[in-house]
Amino acid sequence: MEDTIVLYPSPGRGHLISMVELGKLILKQHPSFSITILILSEPNTNTNYTAPNYVASSTTKYITTVNSTTPSISFHHLPPLSEVPPSTSSLLELNYLIPRFNNQNLHQILKTISQTSKLKAFIIDFFCDAAFEVATNLDIPTYYFFTSGASYLAALLYRPTLHKKVDKSLKDLGNTLLDIPGLPPIQASDLPEPWKDRTSKEYHYSLNAANHMAKSNGLLVNTFDLLGTKSIKAISGGLCVPDRPTPPIFCVGPLISDSNQDVEDHECLNWLNLQPNRSVVFLCFGSLGLFSAKQLKEIAVGLENSGQRFLWVLRNPPPDNEKDPNLDELLPKGFLERTKEKGFVVKQWAPQVAVLRHESVGGFVTHCGWNSVLEAVWCGVPMVGWPLYAEQRLNRVVLVEEIKLALGLNESEDGLVSAAELEKRVKELMDSEVGTEARERVSGLRDEAVTAVKEGGSPHVALAKLAELWRQN
Numbered sequence: 001m002e003d004t005i006v007l008y009p010s011p012g013r014g015h016l017i018s019m020v021e022l023g024k025l026i027l028k029q030h031p032s033f034s035i036t037i038l039i040l041s042e043p044n045t046n047t048n049y050t051a052p053n054y055v056a057s058s059t060t061k062y063i064t065t066v067n068s069t070t071p072s073i074s075f076h077h078l079p080p081l082s083e084v085p086p087s088t089s090s091l092l093e094l095n096y097l098i099p100r101f102n103n104q105n106l107h108q109i110l111k112t113i114s115q116t117s118k119l120k121a122f123i124i125d126f127f128c129d130a131a132f133e134v135a136t137n138l139d140i141p142t143y144y145f146f147t148s149g150a151s152y153l154a155a156l157l158y159r160p161t162l163h164k165k166v167d168k169s170l171k172d173l174g175n176t177l178l179d180i181p182g183l184p185p186i187q188a189s190d191l192p193e194p195w196k197d198r199t200s201k202e203y204h205y206s207l208n209a210a211n212h213m214a215k216s217n218g219l220l221v222n223t224f225d226l227l228g229t230k231s232i233k234a235i236s237g238g239l240c241v242p243d244r245p246t247p248p249i250f251c252v253g254p255l256i257s258d259s260n261q262d263v264e265d266h267e268c269l270n271w272l273n274l275q276p277n278r279s280v281v282f283l284c285f286g287s288l289g290l291f292s293a294k295q296l297k298e299i300a301v302g303l304e305n306s307g308q309r310f311l312w313v314l315r316n317p318p319p320d321n322e323k324d325p326n327l328d329e330l331l332p333k334g335f336l337e338r339t340k341e342k343g344f345v346v347k348q349w350a351p352q353v354a355v356l357r358h359e360s361v362g363g364f365v366t367h368c369g370w371n372s373v374l375e376a377v378w379c380g381v382p383m384v385g386w387p388l389y390a391e392q393r394l395n396r397v398v399l400v401e402e403i404k405l406a407l408g409l410n411e412s413e414d415g416l417v418s419a420a421e422l423e424k425r426v427k428e429l430m431d432s433e434v435g436t437e438a439r440e441r442v443s444g445l446r447d448e449a450v451t452a453v454k455e456g457g458s459p460h461v462a463l464a465k466l467a468e469l470w471r472q473n
C-alpha cells in the first residue's frame, strides 16, 4: 500500500493555490508519497448558495493546469451537498460552514482512502477546521496548513488566552493596545473583524479553529524565517499557547504559483514593456477587494496628482462587482485622456505575479493579503499597505512597524482614503528616502527567499522533517 498525504484546502483563491503548491513541493521532494487533494465546490459555483460571486478569481483553470502538468496529484471533487447552509450566511461563515456540511462525505472519503493506502497525514486549511473532529475520530494524524503569515498564526494561537483574559468584545476596546506574544503592540481595532464580537458565530468558529490547531500534530506555514522571525520564535517557544505543548511549526514557504497567470501576454504587460525601469506603481487588491464609487474617484485624483506612472486594477463597486466597470462613469471626467501617457487601468484582474516581476514596476499598493505580500517580497517590490478585510490590518502593522517593507496609509473615520493621502504615500514610496529604504529591505528579503527555495533551503529542511514523521506513523 502506498503512503498517502491528503490535503484539504478552502476553495478561495488565496487559500487553495498555496496548498496545491505545497502538494507539488511534497511530491517533488518526496516522490514516494502520493498526494490527494480534496476540492470543495466554491460557494459561488453552487447555485444553492447566495454568497457573493467572483468569477475573475476562479481557480478552475489553475486546477485544470495542475491536473495536466502534475498527473501524480489526484484531485477528488467532493460531491454536491444534499443539505445546504442557510442562505443568510455571510461569505466568511460559508467558509467554515461548507466544510462542516461536508463532514459526512469527508468521513467516507477518508475511510475509503485508508482502505487502499496508508493515510500518513491529513493537512487542512483552518477554514476546514470542522474536519479536525472527523480525522481525529478516525485516528488520522492531522496538520494545519496556514495560508497567512507567522504573525497572524501567533495571534490566532493566542486567541483562546485572549478570550479568557479580556472579558469584553474587542470592538468595545477601540484603539487599546494589546500584547500578543511575537507581535508588536497591536490596537484591538487592527485585529480581524470576526474576533471583535463575542456574540457572533464567526467569533466562535475561529476560536474553535485556534483550539484545535493547538491540539494538532503540526502547523505548516506559508512563510520563511526572516519574514516572521519574532512570531516564529514566540510560537516555537510556547508563548502563544501557554497552557499546553505547542505543536511543531514548519515554515514551508514561500509557496507561490507562477502558473496563476491567466493571460501571460496580457495587454498590461505590453504597456509595462514601454515604461522606464521601476517607474510604475501597481495597485491591486486581492481576489475580493472592492471600493465604493467615491473611493475610486479619490484614488484616481490621488494617482493623477502624484504624477507617478501607475497600473491600476479596477473593479466595479458592489453590488455590481461582477460586471465590467464602466470607466467613463467611474473615473473623473477626462482622467483617462489626461493620464494616458502615464497610467494604465485594467478591468477586474491582472496577472499579478508577472506584473510584480516586471522590471518597470517599482512599488505596489496592496490590501496586504498574504499571497500578495509573499509575491511582492519574491519580486523585491516595496509596498504601501491598504488593508481591506480579513487579517490584513494585522499584516499591515507587521509590514509597516516591524519588518518595514511597507509604508502605512491613513484612513479617515469612515474608512475613506483621501486623494491627498494616496498622492502623498505613492510619492513617498516611489520617490523618497523612506521608499528607497523599504526597497532595499525588500530586496534583501527577496535574496533570502530565493536562497530559501533552493535545494537544502528552509522549506526543504521543514519538509524533510515532516516526511520523516510521516514515515514513522
Ligand SMILES: O=c1ccn([C@@H]2O[C@H](COP(=O)(O)OP(=O)(O)O[C@H]3O[C@H](CO)[C@@H](O)[C@H](O)[C@H]3O)[C@@H](O)[C@H]2O)c(=O)[nH]1
Residues within 6 Å of the ligand: 013, 014, 015, 147, 148, 260, 284, 285, 286, 287, 288, 289, 313, 348, 349, 350, 351, 352, 353, 368, 369, 370, 371, 372, 373, 375, 389, 390, 391, 392
Ligand atoms: O488582479 C488580480 C488579483 C489577485 N491576483 C492573485 O490572487 C491572489 C490573492 O491572494 P491574497 O493576496 O492572499 O489575497 P486574498 O485573495 O484576499 O486572500 C485571502 O487569503 C489570504 C491567505 O490566507 C489572506 O492573507 C487574505 O487576507 C485573504 O483575503 C494572489 O496570488 C494574486 O497574485 C491576481 O493574480 N490578479
